Amino acid sequence: MYHIKKEFEALIADAKTEEDIKQIKAKFLGKKGKVSELFKQMGGLGDEQKKEFGKNINKLKKYIEDSLTDRQTQIKEIRKKESLEKESIDVTLPARRGFLGSIHPITKTIIEIEDIFKSMGFDVETGYEIEYDKYNFEMLNIPKEHPARDMQDTFYINDNVLLRTHTSPTQIRVMENKKPPVMFISPGKVYRRDSDITHSPMFHQVEGLLIDKDIHFSDLKGVLSDFLRIFFGDVPVRFRPSYFPFTEPSAEVDIGCIICGGKGCRVCSNTGYLEVLGCGMVHPNVLKNVNYPDEYNGFAFGLGVERFAMLKYGIDNIKLFFENDMRFLKQFS
């Protein structure tokens, strides 16, 4: 009996297919199998011995049956595994659908700016890119011979029509058509007759205007500080007196240099600060020009989108925005 068990164990360890299992089963448990043979040997034994011997044979039979089933399951598992293994693919190959398109960094920046101001309750308005001198300058408190016109070199269509030099005419356009309060931003293209390493004859601005009763310079500080901290992260923001003909008081806003962290570097000309936008309380003359009642006032601001995009993405040449090199554009998926 011991030999039979040993023989079985040797065979089953070697079994690799279901056919092997079948043969082993026949060899040991078949009608003429080794276990049946053992039963036959039982005839010549006494009762006690017979009982003992029979018990042992059954034990052996059970052991063989169980082992066969186990082995069979094992073989099935291995098979399944093998067949899946055969179907394996290279999971490092790139996906079928390539994400190849991209959104221009200027648009990305405008969308981001719009989203922030929309969440504060600002509307989005659009203006005209070809404007009357009246809207671009005169109504904004910049008469014909004002020295401030030197700050903005202008493309003219004719004596009274020009390419807007800033998005500010939208202020007038909106206020002429809407009673206060108004609260909007207006992104768009603007044009100045100037082209060098840091200037492009066309660039983008976002204008902002908020007019209501009892608006303070402190509100301007609050709104713009929050906006800048959301856009650039937690940076110091400072307001510095400046001059625009259509605001009074006026301010330029600096943020702590995001390149060097305020220590001073080439980008911030070693000042530790970057000038990012201009703003101020809307000049009383401008409100008078659109016939807004005296009790209304408010603030306006304007920012350069290219500058924001350059700082945000570390772009060092304004020309890159308008060359539309695919290798540049595709970095902004």
Added chain:
Amino acid sequence: MKVSYNWLKEFIDIELSAEELAEKITMAGLEVDSVTKTETYGSVVGEVIDIVEKDNLYLTKVDIGSEILNIATADKNVNLHDKFPVVKEGTLLSDGVKISRKKFGDFVSEGMMLSAEELNLEENSSGLLRLDETLRNGMALSEIDEFDDYIIDIELTPNRADALSILGVARDVRAITKKSIRYPQMDFSLIEKNIKNYISVKVEDYKNCPRYTLLMADVAVKPSPMFMRLRLLKSGIRPINNVVDITNYVLMALGQPMHSFDFNRLSGDICVRRAKKQEKILALDSKEYELDESMLVIADSKKPVAIAGVMGSEESSVTEDTKTVALESAHFNPVSVRMTARKLKLHSESSHRFERGVDPNLCLTASSYAVSLLEKYADAKVYMGYIDQKETEFKPKTIVCSFKGINRLLGSDFEQKAIKEVTEYLDFKPKVISIDKFKVTIPTYRFDIEGEADIAEEVARCMGYDKITPTLPVVQTSFKIKKPVDYAKHQITKTLADMGLSESVNYSFTDSSKLKLFSENEDEFVYLKNPLIEGQDVMRTTLVCGLLDNLKFNMSKNAKSVALFEIGRVFFKESDFAKEFDRLGAVMWGEASFNWIEGRRFYDFYDMKSVAEMLERLFNIEFSYKKTKRKFLHTGRGADLFAEGKDVGFIGELHPDFYDYYDIKFDKNMRIILCEIDLNSIAEYVKSVKMFERLPKLPTVVRDLAVVVDKSVDAFDVKRTIELFDNVYDVVLFDVYDKLEDSSKKSLAFRIVLKNDDKTFVDTEIEEIMNAVFDALSKKFDAKLRG
């Protein structure tokens, strides 16, 4: 404007370092661009004690106290006992030049004498920088005040004309630091001669010349003292001679432009008048200018001797031979000076200030200061009396302000006392007139102050903008309903980027010669009057030009696949003004795919058509695609798009003839596909909300149908005919085959999904429907079943 820190300190005590001061005044509204320390490179005072001329070179011995150096120089004006800044060999100058030993025959030059240029005091020096003879040989230049200085470069906003002088900056420093101003000494003595016996002045145009003053003095013209030359150099003004330098010095110190005439070169009396037509003047810059009647001139009895407020004439100017000067100190109308300077394209320190506004009450103070300096440095004998032509007095204006009003505008909580104090230090002479009101008197040099808002700004900038605590406004506003185009632009952008196109942004102006290729109606072009360059002379009427430029650019960068889109404005002339429309444009060229799954495939018409179909879905509209009539498209591979019967754009291949214009070789595998769609017109047809469609209640049945039709039949019409059947739920065109035996035919295969909401289909019913469908197709398109 460049301001010498030392000079400024003569006007007011400053306890701050130059950098600290720069920070302070920047935060008060005078933006400092840079602070530069003067550099002397360790140079010392050297006296020339021997000169030998050899081959246009001057071989000198120079005493620098501790030793005597051999130095060669090319400056002809070097005389015995002249003193110059000297550096020894081994010194490194800022431009990277290292002074080295140089041999000239037997003479070994052991150092160098410096010019103002080498000390970074001016851009181009014509000779060496002459030092005062009283300076001790060997003394380090850095020990001399004028060489141990900082130059503060201030970028002034145009409203702050009052700060265009050392005094003006000092006034702002006073407002911040609350120290007091020290005015320079201005005393002088007079001689017996009286100006009234020598000259008179007639002003014909008081509107443009509200005030004209003149003083006279006999003078000795020579170089001005070293301190004055250095201060002018540091201010960016080139020294000429003592008389001219003194007028420039007064201009920089007080802000009053002055002009000195050589009295003996004037013919008769002075008249301030308009120029005559085509009158000419040779100005101090040695250029001749032709004047017109809008311009104001200072003339003697014969001709103009100065363009008022802009520049004097060469013929009346002070030279080395001048014995007597007439000193002009006037006030001119800013607009007049500005117009004249712009017309003549002639800008000077003088016109820069007059354009922005000069204090009309400064004239005589400035000329007093000038003659006191002339007496000191030009041995001047000042004539008695002065000429002062004016029609009116120049009285300061007063403004009544409210403390509460100022705090309300600023959102601040400044005390009355603090506000009053700020205006006092600004010399606004505040007077409280009621509980909340005070009156300020605005000095005549402050042209920018008009009302309470301006006073509020003055208070805020002097207190510091950082003293105002940020708040958030509460606004009662209603939101407007947006036009579909407004909100859809970003959505189109995002979707197209997802579809694999990259967004580009192009200039709105383009080349009119290129634009003409794509536009039939030149009358509608909006031309720029003053384009920057020739190739940007007209506003675009299509986005295609820019996109093709982008394609060309990328091809030059070896791109193999280009798919770009742009959303932007196009412009059309409308009488004197313009109409603007939002357009979507796109270009595709090259590899549509180049990867391990699909292999290589090139962009074709149908890639571009997905852009149009995306818009149909996004806006819930339907385009009809008709064979194109646009000349720049391939006649067989282009479609004009119509929405509700209106032409709204196109998609198609660029006409093969047009490749030449862009210098691109035509390759039949790599076609250029274009698209442009007018977003404004689409917006008009947008159907509001697409309503929900009930799902089939019972199981649907799927059948395929392949028909053979003539090649000229549009697949769309066949599909639409099937779709119109009641029981048809969905139709998919899944195969087009055009290589049949009969080459005039093509086969179209459709998968048709049928539904029936009443009861489950039985086979005969399905057959009936399919037969009816086929019958309709054969009637309408002469369709045959594909065998």
